[in-house]
Amino acid sequence: MNENNPTPPAPRRGAPLWVQILVFAALLGLLVLVGLGLARAQQPIIAVGAAVPDFTLTLFDGYAYNGAGEVSLTDLRGQVVVINFWASWCKPCEEEAADLEAAWRHYAAQAPGRVIFLGIDYVDTEPQARSYLAKFEISFPNGPDMGTRISQAFNRTMGVPETYIIDQNGILVHVQIGPFLSVAEIQRIIDPLLGR
Amino acid sequence: MDKKRLRISIFVLLFLGLSFLFSAVQVPPALAQEATPSDDEVNAIARQLYCPVCENTPLDVCPTEACRQWRDLIRQMLAEGRTEDEIKQYFVDNYGARVLAEPPRSGFFWLVYIVPPAAILAAAFFFIRAFRTWKQMAREPAGGSAASDGEASQTRDDYAARLEAELEKRK
Numbered sequence: 001m002n003e004n005n006p007t008p009p010a011p012r013r014g015a016p017l018w019v020q021i022l023v024f025a026a027l028l029g030l031l032v033l034v035g036l037g038l039a040r041a042q043q044p045i046i047a048v049g050a051a052v053p054d055f056t057l058t059l060f061d062g063y064a065y066n067g068a069g070e071v072s073l074t075d076l077r078g079q080v081v082v083i084n085f086w087a088s089w090c091k092p093c094e095e096e097a098a099d100l101e102a103a104w105r106h107y108a109a110q111a112p113g114r115v116i117f118l119g120i121d122y123v124d125t126e127p128q129a130r131s132y133l134a135k136f137e138i139s140f141p142n143g144p145d146m147g148t149r150i151s152q153a154f155n156r157t158m159g160v161p162e163t164y165i166i167d168q169n170g171i172l173v174h175v176q177i178g179p180f181l182s183v184a185e186i187q188r189i190i191d192p193l194l195g196r
Numbered sequence: 197m198d199k200k201r202l203r204i205s206i207f208v209l210l211f212l213g214l215s216f217l218f219s220a221v222q223v224p225p226a227l228a229q230e231a232t233p234s235d236d237e238v239n240a241i242a243r244q245l246y247c248p249v250c251e252n253t254p255l256d257v258c259p260t261e262a263c264r265q266w267r268d269l270i271r272q273m274l275a276e277g278r279t280e281d282e283i284k285q286y287f288v289d290n291y292g293a294r295v296l297a298e299p300p301r302s303g304f305f306w307l308v309y310i311v312p313p314a315a316i317l318a319a320a321f322f323f324i325r326a327f328r329t330w331k332q333m334a335r336e337p338a339g340g341s342a343a344s345d346g347e348a349s350q351t352r353d354d355y356a357a358r359l360e361a362e363l364e365k366r367k
Binding site for chain 1: 247262
């Protein structure tokens with residue numbers, strides 16, 4: 001009896017195959033984008049022992065390195081590099097400003113050409129930054145972090161002050177979160193790198 | 197008569213001259229007021245910006261020192277005659293596009309405008325489809341049992357007819 005009354009084909013359900021593939025590809029793409037974004041956001045600061053990526057800092061008017069208005073990290077290879085992130089609105093930055101300047105002057109006199117300090121002004125306005133630099137008589141090269149590109153390369157959740165010390169081979173050897181409390185504290189980190 | 201006209205003319209000229217002087221004296225305060233942008237004018241731009249230091253707090257209500265400095269800078273730029281777009285561009289150049297409350301409609305940022313509506317449309321599409329399927333499934337068991345009942349009844353009728361025919365034969 002069933003042979004005489006064959007079952008009609010079931011009505012086609014679901015979207016065409018190409019639509020399903022397209023939707024799943026779009027969802028997959030979205031997941032990958034979200035995943036990459038999350039991974040990027042959670043990237044830790046550059047680890048001690050890792051090579052520091054190159055960057056170029058445009059200096060404030062009145063500051064220069066070897067007569068130029070900008071400085072690249074690769075230009076500093078062979079020297080110990082002290083990179084200090086600061087801002088004029090940051091009170092803890094003021095606590096260490098004089099010590100950093102004193103340490104810079106100490107090494108400029110005692111080990112000329114072997115240690116360089118760089119100040120990077122983070123999320124600041126230029127008039128206030130200039131007042132800050134003048135107030136603490138900061139003489140080492142300083143410049144603004146345009147577009148926060150340099151700070152983002154070091155630490156995606158940057159807070160100031162933060163100081164990164166890089167050895168002569170471009171390897172990060174010390175990360176200081178928060179202010180230095182004395183010149184001696186700075187020297188204790190830099191002197192061994194100079195073989196002292 | 198001529199003297200009277202002369203007097204009137206002198207009076208009119210004096211009046212016009214004094215009016216001109218008076219208006220000239222009144223102009224500077226008006227210009228001075230325009231040169232100092234109001235808080236509302238500053239905040240109209242500030243609310244479109246976010247300081248990277250204070251996440252999720254619009255610049256116009258952010259209480260930190262960094263944000264106060266930014267608002268002062270906006271006021272200074274407005275006083276210099278810069279437009280809203282120029283000021284926003286200055287902040288983007290200096291601190292990155294992440295300071296904008298509304299991401300720019302360019303490059304990678306287009307995803308912000310395209311993905312959420314696309315996701316909502318896709319979700320609505322799948323929900324409607326799923327809803328229709330559930331509705332169909334809910335209807336099917338009733339329809340399916342009626343059909344089987346009909347078939348069973350037909351089978352019983354055939355059987356009864358054959359049985360009756362057999363009984364007739366045996367009579």
